[in-house]
Amino acid sequence: MVSTKDALPVAKAISEGKKAERRLGWLLCAPAALVMVAVTGWPILYAVWLSFQRFDLKYPDQREFVGLENYVTVLTNGYWWSAFWVTVLITVVSVAIEFVLGMGLALIMHRALVGRGLVRTVSLIPYGIVTVVAAFSWRYAWTPDTGYLANLFAPDSAPLTDRAGSLAIIILAEIWKTTPFMALLLMAGLALVPDDLLKAAAMDGAGPWQRFVKVMLPVMKPAILVALLFRTLDAFRVFDNIVVLTSGSQDTSSVSVLAYNNLIKGLNLGIGSTMSVLIFIAVALIAFLFVKLFGAAAPGGDDKGRP
């Protein structure tokens, strides 16, 4: 009891000091917070507002409030679900393959004894090339007659004209582009693994695979989660590769391509905004799942998630 009484005034003094500090903190970050609200908050709110309206720029007189009707229209539409599953497929497959390849690349780069800087730089080249430019070279490579890949692997057929072929090429292009990024993030994680720990494990008789699974992976967990989270969010928004390679033909549109088509090409602000809001919700859900279910390993998170 005595201890509590003694502690009280102390706690109060700290809280008063903290209050002033907190006020100052708020004041200092207020400009940044205001800018954030202006540039990200407002467009999102405006999109939500538009999604409750029938608003087609081609028929400006017929603008009206329709509540959730647009959501019903989109969520009961075959094109939307086709695009949604295409997006999920591209996301899951490409991130899974990128993770495996990226891990391999990271291990190689981490262990490289000669020319480490050169190896790292060279492997980053695909990530440095503008996606649209790379996508064009992929398209030409897979076009019969002019393309070396098409001539090599698919003579007398055009893989970009059927759905499975197109999706495979889109996924391939995504993997080629972002594996280096994945490798870079994972390499940062590898640097966290203390050599002593690995030596100790080796002394205890753990083989290379056991050391990798039982020592390296757990220590790297935060880095792995960050890498997967970033890439999943990124892959879910896939747009440029699809536009260049197939422009959404043969039902290869992703949700972003569909939203773009309805919003910019079709000028249907109501339906298009509804799609953007749905994409936003999906992205928020992915982030939430990663951060909450897999442990708080997000950048800036504390160590609660560590084993």
Add this chain to the structure above:
Amino acid sequence: MRPRGGGTRRRTRLTAVLGASLACASALTACAPASNANTVNLYYAPEENLQTVVDRCNAQSQGRYHIVYNKLPREADGQREQMVRRLAAQDPGMDVLGLDVTWTGEFAEANWIREWTGRNKEEAERGTLEGPLETARSGGKLYAAPKNTNVQLLWYRADLVDKPPATWDEMIAESQRLKREGKPYWISFSGAQFEGLFVHFNTLVESAGGRIVSADGKRAEIDAGAVRALEVLREFGRAGVTSPAMNNAKQDDVRMEFENGEAAFQLNWPFVYPSMQEDKPELAKKVEWARLPGVTPGVPSKSTIGGYNLAVSQYSTKPDLAFEAALCMRNPENQKFSAINDGVPPTIESVYQDPAMDAEYPMKETILEGLKDPGVRPVTPAAQNLSTVLTNLLAPVAAIDPPKTAEKMRTEVQNALDSKGVMP
């Protein structure tokens, strides 16, 4: 030809500079180099020699207006996007707009372009072919002045084929014969899922005497003629007479494919002619042209017309000058110039009679024949949506199931016309 053109341009530019300095001397207030009260901003697709036309008009106007040519992106979608975004924001910086023929209905309904009336209207309609004029009208009113038109032709190898096939059936049979004989046999066709495929479909529907949309542009029709068109497309897709890349080919891919020599036929716009002369003169000597093949024996085809119309923005602050400038750029003399130098077919009939056209336009009679009996894409504000949903159901053509595809089209087209539902 070329050096003389350069000389003219230099002279007009000199005149313009002189004119400008004279204007400065007489009215000291109007000397700001930035956009003046008489600047007319033209937004138009890249056309190599259009600047010369603009210079000629500026010289002719004697300072009343000064057209500034702002180039839009090369692809039609990009052009439309830029204009649409700025018009939706009521941008007063655009005066004269170059519209693809399919956009007139949409821009008119959205109230983005001004109606042509009175003397301007008379001038725009005088001597202009009926087909191109139809693409510039919406709801019975005129909204643009046709600048150039376009019509697809059948290009064929006269060394392989005696006479041009009159129907699709004949063309496919010819191609299969050539294939058996081990000769070049492809029918080069733009089968990618894009506007160009819709153009082919529309041509087939019109040639079969069918309809996609009702005459008032409000209801989806997809009648027996349209189903017949679907059957022709499917037959074509399954006959084994195309290159493997057909389902991903756009017009320029088709041009290159034909130039490579493996094709016997090509269905494409006249721009392929000058290109062939330049790239493959040997091949060009063997190539002849004809109207597109029809669907029913004895009934000529109705080729879907393309081209560009000039419209005046609703938000232009100097519409009178804009109308005047637009009329100048599409007057017979300038249409002739553009036809000869940029290969774009004129919309004014009398221009075709000009002997200067003969050298660059040996196929002018065939073009004129097609233009006088044209197929026109449905004029509706939802033209873009219409073409998007239709091409989605058409590609790849071999997968068409005529009655079923037609049924799907009815629902999707009606949704597009009502601006309901989702665009693929």
